[in-house]
Amino acid sequence: MGERAQFPRRGGRVTDRLMIVAALAFMILFLLLPLLTVFAQAFAQGLSGYLTAILDPATLSAIRLTIIVAAVALVVNVVFGLAAAWCLARFRFPGRPLILTLLDLPFSVSPVVAGLMLVLLYGRQGWFGPWLEAHDIKIIFALPGMIMATIFVTLPFVARELIPLMEEQGAEEEEAALLLGASGWQMFARITLPKLRWGLLYGVLLSNARAMGEFGAVSVVSGNIMGLTDTMSLDVKALYDSYNIVGSFAVASLLALLALVTLVAKTVLERRFLFSSSATGEAA
Amino acid sequence: MLAPTADLALPRGRPARNILPGFGLSLGILLFGLGLVLLLPAAAMLGDALTLGPAGIRHLLATPRVLGAFKVSLGCAAAAAVTSAVFGLLIAWVLVRTQFPGRRLADAMVDLPFALPTSVAGIALSTLYAPHGWLGALLAPLGLRVSFTVLGVYVALTFVGLPFVVRSLQPVLQDLEAEQEEAAHMLGAGRFQTFARVIFPAILPALTAGFAMAFARGLGEYGSVIFISSNRPGVSEIVPLLIVNQLEEFDFAGAAAIGTVMLLLSFIFLLAILLLQRVARGRRNG
Amino acid sequence: MTGHVTIRNLSRSFGTFAALRDVSLEIPAGELVALLGPSGSGKTTLLRIIAGLDLPDAGQVLINGEDRIARHPRERGVGFVFQHYALFRHMTVGENIAFGLRVRPRGERPTRAEIRSRVATLLDLVQLGWLIDRYPSELSGGQRQRVALARALAIEPRLLLLDEPFGALDTKVRKELGAWLRDLHHGSAITSLLVTHDQEEALELADRIVLMAQGKVEQVGTPAELYTRPATPFVLEFLGEANRLPCRLGEGGAAVLAGTGDVLAHGLEPDHPLARSGADVTLYVRPHDLLLEPEHEGPVVITRVRMAGAFAKVEALMQGISLTALMPFHRLGASGLREGEHARLRVLHGTAFAAEGVEHPAALRFEARGVTVPA
Numbered sequence: 001m002g003e004r005a006q007f008p009r010r011g012g013r014v015t016d017r018l019m020i021v022a023a024l025a026f027m028i029l030f031l032l033l034p035l036l037t038v039f040a041q042a043f044a045q046g047l048s049g050y051l052t053a054i055l056d057p058a059t060l061s062a063i064r065l066t067i068i069v070a071a072v073a074l075v076v077n078v079v080f081g082l083a084a085a086w087c088l089a090r091f092r093f094p095g096r097p098l099i100l101t102l103l104d105l106p107f108s109v110s111p112v113v114a115g116l117m118l119v120l121l122y123g124r125q126g127w128f129g130p131w132l133e134a135h136d137i138k139i140i141f142a143l144p145g146m147i148m149a150t151i152f153v154t155l156p157f158v159a160r161e162l163i164p165l166m167e168e169q170g171a172e173e174e175e176a177a178l179l180l181g182a183s184g185w186q187m188f189a190r191i192t193l194p195k196l197r198w199g200l201l202y203g204v205l206l207s208n209a210r211a212m213g214e215f216g217a218v219s220v221v222s223g224n225i226m227g228l229t230d231t232m233s234l235d236v237k238a239l240y241d242s243y244n245i246v247g248s249f250a251v252a253s254l255l256a257l258l259a260l261v262t263l264v265a266k267t268v269l270e271r272r273f274l275f276s277s278s279a280t281g282e283a284a
Numbered sequence: 285m286l287a288p289t290a291d292l293a294l295p296r297g298r299p300a301r302n303i304l305p306g307f308g309l310s311l312g313i314l315l316f317g318l319g320l321v322l323l324l325p326a327a328a329m330l331g332d333a334l335t336l337g338p339a340g341i342r343h344l345l346a347t348p349r350v351l352g353a354f355k356v357s358l359g360c361a362a363a364a365a366v367t368s369a370v371f372g373l374l375i376a377w378v379l380v381r382t383q384f385p386g387r388r389l390a391d392a393m394v395d396l397p398f399a400l401p402t403s404v405a406g407i408a409l410s411t412l413y414a415p416h417g418w419l420g421a422l423l424a425p426l427g428l429r430v431s432f433t434v435l436g437v438y439v440a441l442t443f444v445g446l447p448f449v450v451r452s453l454q455p456v457l458q459d460l461e462a463e464q465e466e467a468a469h470m471l472g473a474g475r476f477q478t479f480a481r482v483i484f485p486a487i488l489p490a491l492t493a494g495f496a497m498a499f500a501r502g503l504g505e506y507g508s509v510i511f512i513s514s515n516r517p518g519v520s521e522i523v524p525l526l527i528v529n530q531l532e533e534f535d536f537a538g539a540a541a542i543g544t545v546m547l548l549l550s551f552i553f554l555l556a557i558l559l560l561q562r563v564a565r566g567r568r569n570g
Numbered sequence: 571m572t573g574h575v576t577i578r579n580l581s582r583s584f585g586t587f588a589a590l591r592d593v594s595l596e597i598p599a600g601e602l603v604a605l606l607g608p609s610g611s612g613k614t615t616l617l618r619i620i621a622g623l624d625l626p627d628a629g630q631v632l633i634n635g636e637d638r639i640a641r642h643p644r645e646r647g648v649g650f651v652f653q654h655y656a657l658f659r660h661m662t663v664g665e666n667i668a669f670g671l672r673v674r675p676r677g678e679r680p681t682r683a684e685i686r687s688r689v690a691t692l693l694d695l696v697q698l699g700w701l702i703d704r705y706p707s708e709l710s711g712g713q714r715q716r717v718a719l720a721r722a723l724a725i726e727p728r729l730l731l732l733d734e735p736f737g738a739l740d741t742k743v744r745k746e747l748g749a750w751l752r753d754l755h756h757g758s759a760i761t762s763l764l765v766t767h768d769q770e771e772a773l774e775l776a777d778r779i780v781l782m783a784q785g786k787v788e789q790v791g792t793p794a795e796l797y798t799r800p801a802t803p804f805v806l807e808f809l810g811e812a813n814r815l816p817c818r819l820g821e822g823g824a825a826v827l828a829g830t831g832d833v834l835a836h837g838l839e840p841d842h843p844l845a846r847s848g849a850d851v852t853l854y855v856r857p858h859d860l861l862l863e864p865e866h867e868g869p870v871v872i873t874r875v876r877m878a879g880a881f882a883k884v885e886a887l888m889q890g891i892s893l894t895a896l897m898p899f900h901r902l903g904a905s906g907l908r909e910g911e912h913a914r915l916r917v918l919h920g921t922a923f924a925a926e927g928v929e930h931p932a933a934l935r936f937e938a939r940g941v942t943v944p945a
Contacts, residue, residue, distance in 0.1 A: 175652075256400060
């Protein structure tokens with residue numbers, strides 16, 4: 001926390017206490033209670049009810065699908081993120097500010113709009129629709145579409161972590177490596193990547209959490225046919241809509257656990273590489 | 285987390301010609317990715333929207349249902365953002381400037397709405413505020429009905445927007461120099477005066493940026509809202525839901541038109557946030 | 571097989587800022603050359619272009635007669651030492667030094683044993699053998715710089731380039747490392763190019779100095795040459811403090827103090843074009859070449875007497891001109907100089923350039939030697 005103004009405060013202590021209480025009350029009310037509700041409802045029918053819901057084949061298939069989608073999105077995001085960070089952090093060129101702004105767009109666009117855009121392009125009535133049908137490629141209402149929607153919403157995560165990190169680290173070590181005779185790939189593999197490992201891990205962590213939990217975009221793109229094209233997030237809704245409350249919350253509890261694990265890992269990483277980057281100042 | 289990286293004005297004295305390799309390849313991948321996932325779909329949506337013609341678009345946007353949806357979305361998002369701003373400031377202040385057991389835990393908790401999938405948050409909030417839910421039962425005697433009303437939308441959006449404000453304010457609060465406050469105090473200002481005249485102006489850009497981020501997020505929020513809302517057109521139907529409904533009715537052009545408006549709003553918000561953050565950063569370093 | 575470098579008509583601009591303007595230079599093989607100049611002079615830009623880290627807008631860089639601009643830096647056989655070391659933070663000292671050898675293509679790569687032995691030899695050379703398994707973060711600044719040097723030498727470069735290598739270090743460490751670099755160069759005789767803005771460092775270490783300002787080369791020469799025969803007032807004033815005395819050239823090339831008619835010094839080159847024309851010149855005299863002698867009604871007034879390390883610094887005023895004289899501290903008492911008292915001035919040695927604003931063709935300097943005073 002550093003040195004705070006240490007002047008004597010009359011009644012300051014009391015105000016402080018009041019504020020702490022108010023803040024904590026708000027947080028408990030707004031943040032903690034919903035979280036507890038998830039677990040309370042999931043176990044409303046006891047452990048057996050919980051396990052029945054989790055081990056249901058539809059649920060298991062949803063888990064599998066979620067993992068596949070997230071895994072593919074992860075690989076794509078890492079490759080894209082590294083390329084984007086390298087290009088944008090190490091070089092200056094006309095149009096760079098525009099690209100940087102575009103990179104942030106998926107964050108401020110509604111996930112529904114994201115899904116909509118993909119449907120309008122790759123759907124049957126979309127621009128590429130006829131071409132895709134002719135080649136018997138299904139994107140919308142199928143796995144590729146869900147992957148694409150997930151990629152859309154998670155695209156910036158890795159890049160946004162890496163760009164400030166790379167700018168802060170500077171290119172001197174890479175220049176030194178080149179001068180010592182390394183080829184481009186040698187430089188990238190031996191110097192650039194090792195320096196980025198914590199930032200990369202952090203970006204991957206955030207990206208993955210978002211990928212597994214994405215709802216709106218994937219919902220629009222997948223058409224919601226239960227059992228066939230449902231990720232865990234969608235399964236939550238499907239179960240809830242069909243009044244299988246315990247089932248819905250059971251799946252939700254898994255996602256909530258994932259969120260908690262992500263938060264813990266994120267905090268640990270922040271402390272770890274807080275000393276070597278300022279990325280976390282604006283990250284959340 | 286909506287902190288843009290766009291670094292619009294930082295000349296480095298570094299030549300554009302560079303001996304670092306890989307420019308072409310990395311730019312290629314970057315543009316390919318952006319194009320395929322972002323630009324082309326956006327173009328498709330824009331194109332479809334334009335098939336309605338400017339008159340058609342205006343007509344559509346003037347429909348009571350569409351207008352209603354925008355009123356709900358904008359109204360609730362604004363109100364929620366204000367609430368997030370107020371309590372976010374309180375929470376950020378408490379986290380940065382006070383000490384209490386479990387502070388680190390509380391700090392980590394702030395990110396919960398961000399890490400939690402929206403549908404999970406949606407059903408949790410819906411159940412919590414339902415007539416027999418923990419909070420719903422408490423509020424019922426007060427005559428407050430949150431579940432299945434537009435109030436529910438407001439509550440959900442507040443939940444979602446909170447982290448943006450807190451995370452936007454924390455670095456700024458942390459970097460505030462103690463000397464300025466001490467100087468104000470030596471000159472006779474009381475605690476509240478110091479806050480109002482010295483601290484608040486310094487954090488205002490960051491606060492506004494956080495507010496804008498919460499607002500933008502609230503505008504486009506879907507999963508957290510649809511469970512707790514009654515989703516009645518004109519009353520509690522948010523714009524994203526409207527779009528989904530239009531898609532289900534195969535009204536592609538209509539959905540595209542509304543989607544384009546949303547995209548434009550997002551872009552405007554993004555630029556505003558960028559600017560505000562630049563100002564906030566400038567104040568921090570100055 | 572060390573390199574000799576030829577630079578021809580090199581130009582480089584960044585936007586509207588011209589960092590290098592048509593620079594041409596010859597750097598003989600085996601010498602330790604300092605690129606000296608104030609910031610913005612273009613010395614770092616020049617170094618980076620020679621290294622291959624930057625490309626010029628126009629001009630050529632030839633190493634041993636071969637045009638090197640088209641070649642990638644790794645093919646130039648150049649060793650580079652950065653101001654902030656640029657050591658690979660995630661590698662140990664040993665791994666850092668071995669790097670250049672490990673990334674060589676299969677055919678040229680030495681065996682592991684050879685690499686190990688080379689690393690050991692180099693670490694001994696820089697006297698840091700015991701640090702081989704440490705990480706850069708565990709080393710002091712001076713140690714890091716020595717590792718950076720060893721790393722650059724590992725690839726057996728023909729040319730060694732150092733970009734303000736001691737800039738980030740304390741004064742004391744700087745001097746030690748400077749002397750040590752000098753000795754190292756003696757032993758290895760690799761052509762070395764050192765960028766610095768510290769004229770003392772350049773004067774002490776270099777075989778030859780290239781003084782640059784505003785993208786151009788002001789003068790090239792040995793430290794002695796630059797110090798005693800500066801080509802321009804800029805060179806003279808950059809290398810050390812100097813008093814400026816406005817004079818007119820009189821009979822026989824004597825420098826006559828303006829306003830008093832006192833003859834301060836006699837020219838060494840009576841046939842110099844300037845010497846005949848009765849021109850207005852500025853006579854530059856180094857503080858230790860300026861002699862002040864107490865005189866009751868003399869034109870000089872002593873304003874301050876101070877100790878500056880091993881010297882006594884005497885500040886004075888004459889006709890509105892500030893003067894500084896330096897003498898060994900032990901002579902201060904005998905000199906009889908005291909604050910507030912009057913004195914007259916004698917010049918032991920000086921260099922004159924045409925006064926500003928005076929129109930004159932090309933050559934602008936000649937030397938004056940004053941009256942010799944018995945020690």
